[in-house]
Amino acid sequence: MSILIKNGIVITHKEIFNANIFIKNGKIHSITKDEVKADIIINAEDKIVMPGVIDAHVHFRQPGGKSEDWESGSKAAVAGGVTTVIDMPNNIPPTITINNLIKKKEIIEKSNTLVNYGLHFGVTEDNLEEVKKVIGRDLKRPLVASAKIFMAKSTGNLLVRNLNVIENVVRSSKLVTVHAEDEEIIEKFPSRPKLAAISAISKLLPFANLGKICILHITSIEEAKLASPFYKEVTPHHLFLNSSILSKLGNYAKVNPPLRDEKDRLSLWEALNNNLIDYIASDHAPHLKEDKEKEDAPSGVPGVETMLPLMMNAALNKLISLQKLVELMCYNPSRIFGLKNKGVIEVGADADIVIVDRKLERKVSADELHYKCKWTPYEGMYLKGWPVITIVNGKIAYKDGEFFQIKGNEVIYE
Ligand code: DOR
Ligand code: ZN
Numbered sequence: 001m002s003i004l005i006k007n008g009i010v011i012t013h014k015e016i017f018n019a020n021i022f023i024k025n026g027k028i029h030s031i032t033k034d035e036v037k038a039d040i041i042i043n044a045e046d047k048i049v050m051p052g053v054i055d056a057h058v059h060f061r062q063p064g065g066k067s068e069d070w071e072s073g074s075k076a077a078v079a080g081g082v083t084t085v086i087d088m089p090n091n092i093p094p095t096i097t098i099n100n101l102i103k104k105k106e107i108i109e110k111s112n113t114l115v116n117y118g119l120h121f122g123v124t125e126d127n128l129e130e131v132k133k134v135i136g137r138d139l140k141r142p143l144v145a146s147a148k149i150f151m152a153k154s155t156g157n158l159l160v161r162n163l164n165v166i167e168n169v170v171r172s173s174k175l176v177t178v179h180a181e182d183e184e185i186i187e188k189f190p191s192r193p194k195l196a197a198i199s200a201i202s203k204l205l206p207f208a209n210l211g212k213i214c215i216l217h218i219t220s221i222e223e224a225k226l227a228s229p230f231y232k233e234v235t236p237h238h239l240f241l242n243s244s245i246l247s248k249l250g251n252y253a254k255v256n257p258p259l260r261d262e263k264d265r266l267s268l269w270e271a272l273n274n275n276l277i278d279y280i281a282s283d284h285a286p287h288l289k290e291d292k293e294k295e296d297a298p299s300g301v302p303g304v305e306t307m308l309p310l311m312m313n314a315a316l317n318k319l320i321s322l323q324k325l326v327e328l329m330c331y332n333p334s335r336i337f338g339l340k341n342k343g344v345i346e347v348g349a350d351a352d353i354v355i356v357d358r359k360l361e362r363k364v365s366a367d368e369l370h371y372k373c374k375w376t377p378y379e380g381m382y383l384k385g386w387p388v389i390t391i392v393n394g395k396i397a398y399k400d401g402e403f404f405q406i407k408g409n410e411v412i413y414e
Contacts, residue, residue, distance in 0.1 A: 001039050002029075003394065008044030008355065011322045012051070012345050013331035021049060023351040026394035030347060040396070042389060044355050048322070051330035051343050052083025052352035052390065053308050056145070057216060057233060057281035059155070059300065060085070063107050064092025067286040067373050070111035073304065074408060076284075076370040077115040078398040080305035081387035083352035084342060084411060085115050086145045086333075089122030090156025096122040097130055101143065105410065114397045116352065118337065118411040120148040120177060122158050125165050128172065135173045137211075142413045145337045146214065147173045151200045152181035152192075154256045155285065155298050159183065163203060170211040175337070177214045178204065180227075181257055192258050194220055201227050214336065217283055219260050221267035224276040231336050232276065235283045236307045239268050239314075241377060251297035253377055255285070272320060272328070279332040282307045286373040302371045306364060306378050312356055312385030340412040351394035360386045 003023040022030045060073035089095035121144040134143040150158045180200035208229035242265045285300025334343025341350045361384040390398040395406040
């Protein structure tokens, strides 16, 4: 099965150009001005053609949770232009042993996942030997994308307090991702102030030269500057929402780390445009309405399906350039997590491509999104620039609201 995407506006992290893209055997076979014969021809005139988005931080909840699974999560992903996700380990049971990792992979393989996937491995105070076996420095082919450390309690109660443990994991792993909030500060200040994030990042600074560390969900430019030796992630909710929305959404806007004030939110855009942020990921953390309605509601917001439309709308309004968008959402996550053949539009790369209609405006409505939880913190927002076709491994996975039975693959780490 071959596909020709004709006359699109191709956007990569480096350049913008008009071309036809010819896809065959799951790969980008050629990028050309010529007419090529193909089984399927897609007219992409006036549309944006870019690498599929890589969302390096999702919680698809399976095994163990009810608020999402690989089928619903991956539908939401491809409808949102995401072709690869990397899933977090705070499942039930948590992905903290090789045995649980293998079982989780089997569950995903058996599910109808439309999206390519990788997994993060959870760190505990005593699983260093397992960590080494899945993401150890000397492994030629790691089994996971990173060793994930929670320095604070969040959904799932994975917590590492001991800094010696963190140091050893950093020394032994190819890449460590960190939920950097300081549990000691949170115990004194349950509102989880910015100080908790600043303090946790400070505690990691002595390890900067020992290995690669990525700080997840940065919430202000101060954190970004302090975390300069590390990779840095930012989420759409910290970019597009501020703490004032809590009075309207209540616990639906409860998330760790919390939404900050408008000044901090704006500072993240400054950080983005000054190259202080490496990539954007959704931290898609769905919870059922019945749980969010409780007084002691769990933290987290869904976001995998709205991340690209939010960023596209922002780019079309000139908040960042389209090339920067591709760098932050495709190229950099691929490079940081070592994903082979992903995040680029180049001959030989995997044909993971999204076609965006830059003129299509839609009102965000949970009814039309594909989350199992059926709510979104962006309800009612008007956004321009939605995915119309998503191609995964050279096959159409999503087109104009319709899904096709294709199967995502596990990524290969370089
Ligand atoms: O708000 C959050 N939700 N923060 C986390 O660290 C975990 C996540 C979840 O899994 O629900
Ligand atoms: Zn998360």
